[in-house]
Amino acid sequence: MAVSPHPPTSALGLRPVAALVVIFTVAQGQLQVLLIRRSAPPYEGWWSLPGGLLSPNESPQAAAVRKLEEETGVTDVYLEQLYTFHNLDGRGGVAVTYFALVNGEQVHLSPRQEWPPRWFPVAQLPPLAFRNQEVVEYALGRLRAKLGYSNVAYSLLPPQFTMGQLQKVYEAILGRPLDKRNFRRRMLSLGLVMPTGKKARLGRHRPPQLYTFRERRPIVF
Amino acid sequence: MAVSPHPPTSALGLRPVAALVVIFTVAQGQLQVLLIRRSAPPYEGWWSLPGGLLSPNESPQAAAVRKLEEETGVTDVYLEQLYTFHNLDGRGGVAVTYFALVNGEQVHLSPRQEWPPRWFPVAQLPPLAFRNQEVVEYALGRLRAKLGYSNVAYSLLPPQFTMGQLQKVYEAILGRPLDKRNFRRRMLSLGLVMPTGKKARLGRHRPPQLYTFRERRPIVF
DNA sequence: CCAAAAGTGTTGGCTGTACACCCATGT
DNA sequence: ACATGGGTGTACAGCCAACACTTTTGG
Numbered sequence: 001m002a003v004s005p006h007p008p009t010s011a012l013g014l015r016p017v018a019a020l021v022v023i024f025t026v027a028q029g030q031l032q033v034l035l036i037r038r039s040a041p042p043y044e045g046w047w048s049l050p051g052g053l054l055s056p057n058e059s060p061q062a063a064a065v066r067k068l069e070e071e072t073g074v075t076d077v078y079l080e081q082l083y084t085f086h087n088l089d090g091r092g093g094v095a096v097t098y099f100a101l102v103n104g105e106q107v108h109l110s111p112r113q114e115w116p117p118r119w120f121p122v123a124q125l126p127p128l129a130f131r132n133q134e135v136v137e138y139a140l141g142r143l144r145a146k147l148g149y150s151n152v153a154y155s156l157l158p159p160q161f162t163m164g165q166l167q168k169v170y171e172a173i174l175g176r177p178l179d180k181r182n183f184r185r186r187m188l189s190l191g192l193v194m195p196t197g198k199k200a201r202l203g204r205h206r207p208p209q210l211y212t213f214r215e216r217r218p219i220v221f
Numbered sequence: 222m223a224v225s226p227h228p229p230t231s232a233l234g235l236r237p238v239a240a241l242v243v244i245f246t247v248a249q250g251q252l253q254v255l256l257i258r259r260s261a262p263p264y265e266g267w268w269s270l271p272g273g274l275l276s277p278n279e280s281p282q283a284a285a286v287r288k289l290e291e292e293t294g295v296t297d298v299y300l301e302q303l304y305t306f307h308n309l310d311g312r313g314g315v316a317v318t319y320f321a322l323v324n325g326e327q328v329h330l331s332p333r334q335e336w337p338p339r340w341f342p343v344a345q346l347p348p349l350a351f352r353n354q355e356v357v358e359y360a361l362g363r364l365r366a367k368l369g370y371s372n373v374a375y376s377l378l379p380p381q382f383t384m385g386q387l388q389k390v391y392e393a394i395l396g397r398p399l400d401k402r403n404f405r406r407r408m409l410s411l412g413l414v415m416p417t418g419k420k421a422r423l424g425r426h427r428p429p430q431l432y433t434f435r436e437r438r439p440i441v442f
Numbered sequence: 443c444c445a446a447a448a449g450t451g452t453t454g455g456c457t458g459t460a461c462a463c464c465c466a467t468g469t
Numbered sequence: 470a471c472a473t474g475g476g477t478g479t480a481c482a483g484c485c486a487a488c489a490c491t492t493t494t495g496g
Binding site for chain 4: 400402403406407410428429
């Protein structure tokens with residue numbers, strides 16, 4: 001374990017506890033992560049994950065929700081606890097990490113800050129402060145795994161969408177192309193999504209079929 | 222969220238941080254959990270999971286290892302972070318939980334304490350302090366899931382074992398019987414275990430074939 | 443001799459994957 | 470007319486679950 005360059009703050013079992021959020025979205029066909037720029041040392045000016053110490057009486061999850069809302073204005077999205085790291089910052093603190101999935105359409109990045117938050121494609125991240133790189137990689141692995149057996153994608157899409165849109169989201173997250181027919185079959189047979197009521201008219205001027213998620217909250221199979 | 226009956230200890234983002242360990246073993250054909258009795262209020266005299274606040278400069282994982290060693294004398298076993306709970310004790314603390322798997326043969330429960338630790342079958346737990354019941358259930362779900370795609374069982378068994386022994390461990394954890402032939406085939410074809418070098422002599426007096434885990438450290442597929 | 447545990451193959455169902463063409467719409 | 474995207478079926482391979490009897494060992 002690395003030697004702490006700072007005096008210990010950990011007597012009595014009391015520790016600084018922070019929440020960190022890896023916020024994902026899919027835009028321009030790519031999976032993207034939200035990063036902010038640090039305005040204070042250490043790592044001043046470096047890109048890093050949104051997060052910070054818990055407020056008095058606040059739970060780690062509440063802090064994650066608060067950070068998410070502060071940075072993106074979005075609430076009521078998929079949020080899941082990832083892992084709890086120790087000493088990410090070299091000061092003996094504990095960081096509870098989360099990942100969130102947001103629909104890029106609804107997000108308005110807070111422009112109030114001097115150095116505003118920005119989306120970065122996961123494949124082209126800048127150097128990150130602390131050990132945030134690790135955290136992003138961990139989150140990405142988890143997200144990809146969950147895609148296979150849960151409905152996490154619901155919060156990346158509008159309430160109604162076409163199969164093509166859904167498939168593009170999956171492809172962006174997995175980073176590889178999928179077969180259209182197999183994809184459709186799987187989504188339907190898992191009961192993940194269902195066609196909207198709007199019957200497709202036969203004959204001329206038939207609009208594409210729209211689908212919705214059966215459940216717009218976390219489900220695991 | 223429940224109202225705290227105690228004054229908040231959470232100003233400045235400093236919180237009490239504890240580690241809790243769900244220690245599993247398989248004995249008498251049953252999956253068992255190690256519990257201790259609390260010697261102080263609240264919940265004095267109730268059964269609960271081993272754990273406690275971090276020592277100065279100690280990481281949550283190190284605290285979990287320490288607790289495990291204190292209670293069972295065992296070291297170098299499978300240990301995995303589970304989930305981080307908030308306010309388990311109603312005092313606004315953060316509890317990082319772990320689960321561990323130990324081979325019952327190697328364990329010598331510390332008898333030094335007035336109220337010694339004891340194994341309980343998971344199916345027959347006594348009432349537990351705080352919300353430890355939740356933690357055990359969470360751990361059990363995770364353990365069962367991991368059994369399917371990892372080699373976690375290695376630390377529940379001696380270095381060499383028969384297929385029958387291995388199968389009994391799986392059955393105890395899953396709580397249902399398995400088919401002998403399918404089980405053997407799967408273990409071998411997944412490359413989880415391999416026969417020991419000792420060639421089975423043909424003819425009379427052939428001892429049962431012994432197997433070992435290919436890797437005695439955490440592997441996930 | 444008896445009880446207990448090791449060892450051994452085959453079949454049928456299901457699931458996942460690979461693969462190509464037509465139709466409608468909008469530009 | 471062309472480009473874009475929606476929509477459709479089949480065949481093969483691998484995986485899992487069900488199923489019964491023989492051999493060996495130790496007492």
